[in-house]
Amino acid sequence: MMSWMMAIVFVPFLAVPLYFLIGIRKRESKYTKAEVQLYKSMGKNIHISTKRNNPLSGILEKNGMPPATKGNHYELITEDTEAYRRLLEEIAGATVSIEFATYVFNDDATTQKILQVLTRKAQEGVRVRLLLDVVGSIGVYFHQSIFKALRKAGGEVAFFTPILSRPFQSYINLRNHRKIYLFDRKRLLSGGMNLSDEYLGSKSGTKRWQDILYYLEGPAVFSFYQIFHNDWNYATDSKERLESDLSCELQEERGESIVQVVPSGPDIPSDALYEALLSTIYASKERIWIVTPYFVPDENIIQALIIAHHKGIDVKLITPKTSDHWIADFGRSPYMRELDAIGVDVLLYEGEMLHAKAILFDDLGGMVGSVNIDNRSLFLNYEIVTFAYSPHLIGRIESWMEALMANSVKGMQKPGKLREAAENMMKVFAPLL
Numbered sequence: 001m002m003s004w005m006m007a008i009v010f011v012p013f014l015a016v017p018l019y020f021l022i023g024i025r026k027r028e029s030k031y032t033k034a035e036v037q038l039y040k041s042m043g044k045n046i047h048i049s050t051k052r053n054n055p056l057s058g059i060l061e062k063n064g065m066p067p068a069t070k071g072n073h074y075e076l077i078t079e080d081t082e083a084y085r086r087l088l089e090e091i092a093g094a095t096v097s098i099e100f101a102t103y104v105f106n107d108d109a110t111t112q113k114i115l116q117v118l119t120r121k122a123q124e125g126v127r128v129r130l131l132l133d134v135v136g137s138i139g140v141y142f143h144q145s146i147f148k149a150l151r152k153a154g155g156e157v158a159f160f161t162p163i164l165s166r167p168f169q170s171y172i173n174l175r176n177h178r179k180i181y182l183f184d185r186k187r188l189l190s191g192g193m194n195l196s197d198e199y200l201g202s203k204s205g206t207k208r209w210q211d212i213l214y215y216l217e218g219p220a221v222f223s224f225y226q227i228f229h230n231d232w233n234y235a236t237d238s239k240e241r242l243e244s245d246l247s248c249e250l251q252e253e254r255g256e257s258i259v260q261v262v263p264s265g266p267d268i269p270s271d272a273l274y275e276a277l278l279s280t281i282y283a284s285k286e287r288i289w290i291v292t293p294y295f296v297p298d299e300n301i302i303q304a305l306i307i308a309h310h311k312g313i314d315v316k317l318i319t320p321k322t323s324d325h326w327i328a329d330f331g332r333s334p335y336m337r338e339l340d341a342i343g344v345d346v347l348l349y350e351g352e353m354l355h356a357k358a359i360l361f362d363d364l365g366g367m368v369g370s371v372n373i374d375n376r377s378l379f380l381n382y383e384i385v386t387f388a389y390s391p392h393l394i395g396r397i398e399s400w401m402e403a404l405m406a407n408s409v410k411g412m413q414k415p416g417k418l419r420e421a422a423e424n425m426m427k428v429f430a431p432l433l
Contacts, residue, residue, distance in 0.1 A: 056280045056365050056387060057260055063272030065262050068389060072218030073255030076368070076396050083193055083213045084110070084200040090183045091117050097127040099182040099228050101160075103136035103175065103370075104194035107146050110201045115150055122153035131232055133176040134159045136194070160235045160382075174266045176231060177381040179213075179370050185225045188216040190384065191368055192356050199355070211355040212400070214368055218254035220386070223261035227384060230267065258389040264371065265382035273371065273385065274378045278304055280361045287314040289360040289401055293353070295319050295332045296374035302335050309344050318404050321348035328374070330422055333415070340412045347408035354404070357385075358397060365389045366397040 007015035057068050077083045091098060091114070098121060105111060122128045128150065134141050137159070147157045160176040181189040191213035193199040198209050216224075233240055264273035281288055281304040288308055295317060297305075309315045317339060323329050340346040359367040369385025371377045388394065 054364060054389065055283045056276055056361065057389065059276050059279050060260060060262055060272055060387075063270045063275060065272050066223050066260070068258050068260035068387070069219040070256075070258045071254060072216060072220050072257040072259045074218075074257040074259055074386075074388060074390075074393055075215040076393070076400065077189075077191075077213045077215060078400050079204075080200045080208050080211070081202065081204050083189075084202060086213075086215060087114070087181065087189060087200070088117060090181070090187055090189065091121060094121060094126055094183045096184045097129075097182070099127075099129045099131075099180070099185075099225070099232075100195070101131040101176065101178050101180040101228055101231060102195050103133045103177045103179065104196055104199075105130070105132045105137040105140055106196035106198075107140055107143065108197040110197045110199075111195055112146075113202075114195060115146065118155060119150045119153045122150060122155040125154075128153075128155035129232060130155070130157045131176070131228070131235055132157070132159050134161050135175050136177075158232065158236045160231065173380060175376075175381050176235075176265075177370050177377065178227070178231070178263075178384045180224050180228050180384065182221070182225060182228060186217065186221060188221050188224050189213050190216065190224065190370075190386070192370060198353075207352060209353040209355045210349070210351055210404075212358070212368065214386070216259065216386070218257070218259075220259040220261050223263075224384070227261075227263050231382070234267070256390065257393055260387045260389070261384070262369075262387060263382075263384045264378070266380075267382065271379065273383070277301070277359070277367075277378075280364070281305060281308055284308060284313055284361050284364070286362045287316070287360065289314075289316045289318070289398075290373060291318045291354070291356050291358045291401060291404065292373040293320055293323055293355045293357070294325070294328045294372045294374045294377075295335060296328060296376075297335060298375055298378070301373070302338065305339060305344065306342060309339075309342055314345075315339070316345040316347060316401075316405070318347045318349060318354070318401065318408060320354040321350050321409070324353050330419075332374075333412070333419075337412050337415075345410060346412055347405055347410055348412075349404055349408045351407050358401070360394065360397055360401065363391065363394055366394045368397065 061067050077086060098118065118128050118130075130147075132140065140146060141159055144157070147155075151157060161174065179190050179193060192211045193213050198207075199211055201208070229240070232238065262273050262276070264271070278300055281301070288305070305315055317336065319332070319336070336346050357369060357372055365387045367385050367387050369383065371383040371385050377383055388397070
């Protein structure tokens with residue numbers, strides 16, 4: 001705040017426009033009172049599990065997040081080719097609507113195939129909508145000819161925070177990092193995978209990133225539809241109403257998994273996800289296992305992890321040995337060295353780029369989704385995660401994390417003087433990384 005005030009006083013012609021581009025962290029929510037009431041009224045019939053004895057679920061509910069629901073079918077998908085197969089399978093099986101929101105959408109072999117099958121579904125009368133972030137998908141934003149056939153078939157393509165049409169209203173620093181792949185508003189794929197060759201494809205490439213998706217079917221899917229609907233309306237300046245005609249079907253129990261859907265970002269009035277993570281780190285009694293590609297936390301989280309370790313809790317941080325952003329690698333190193341120095345297990349994954357994001361808290365719950373443990377994800381980006389509370393889901397996430405650990409090396413090497421100076425300087429920019 002002091003930096004912005006000083007900049008506005010001394011360089012107002014530069015600072016004022018820049019503030020409207022990157023200085024605002026929250027915006028007015030597009031969720032209408034009618035939509036909130038619709039969800040609450042549905043909540044009486046979709047097997048709400050408030051989990052009063054669960055501090056993680058409790059703090060989320062107190063912050064206005066949708067309560068956890070039971071009766072969901074939840075699968076963790078850890079293989080790139082399986083994720084690609086399931087995505088195409090769900091597209092082929094859709095009969096009413098296909099709605100995608102993703103951060104990265106590249107023009108490559110994987111997306112060309114996806115666009116081909118989406119175009120075919122649009123020709124069959126299925127409503128197809130693609131919502132892409134303009135920063136993450138900058139290449140196709142400036143070369144939109146790849147969407148010509150899809151649009152001609154009736155498909156809709158929109159970009160979140162378009163640069164040219166609304167330069168001072170888009171807040172380009174606030175990026176839509178959510179991954180939502182909805183089919184008939186009944187079935188969902190979500191997690192960390194974007195749509196490009198780096199994440200998934202018909203054959204497992206030698207340079208394919210390590211990431212995860214999850215498949216969800218059941219009452220929790222409605223939350224994803226509600227979030228996509230509001231993101232679409234905001235991006236397109238539309239006033240389309242939330243459709244509730246499918247809500248009865250969405251309420252049906254599809255499995256035995258208890259799941260809570262938690263969005264975060266500029267459209268959410270509170271920082272509920274951040275509060276829940278911080279609170280649960282302090283409340284944990286046995287373990288805190290974190291998988292994240294980018295680890296640039298604020299001082300509150302780093303201090304909470306240090307205290308957890310000193311309490312005897314098993315704290316593990318699993319992160320790529322080298323990520324795809326060298327700036328982030330410099331920014332994360334001081335925090336990782338601080339944890340490593342006190343004996344926290346800092347595990348550096350030696351495979352291809354590890355892009356997955358997940359956390360296990362004791363046997364209380366497991367988080368999987370799009371959020372990284374960095375300031376941008378926690379305070380600036382539009383994100384979405386699910387917390388899985390069922391023991392079989394926690395066990396599945398645990399097994400996957402153990403496989404990552406088996407392919408990791410432990411500990412940080414001592415840096416040279418020049419690198420150490422560069423790392424410490426980069427800490428100044430940690431809130432923007």
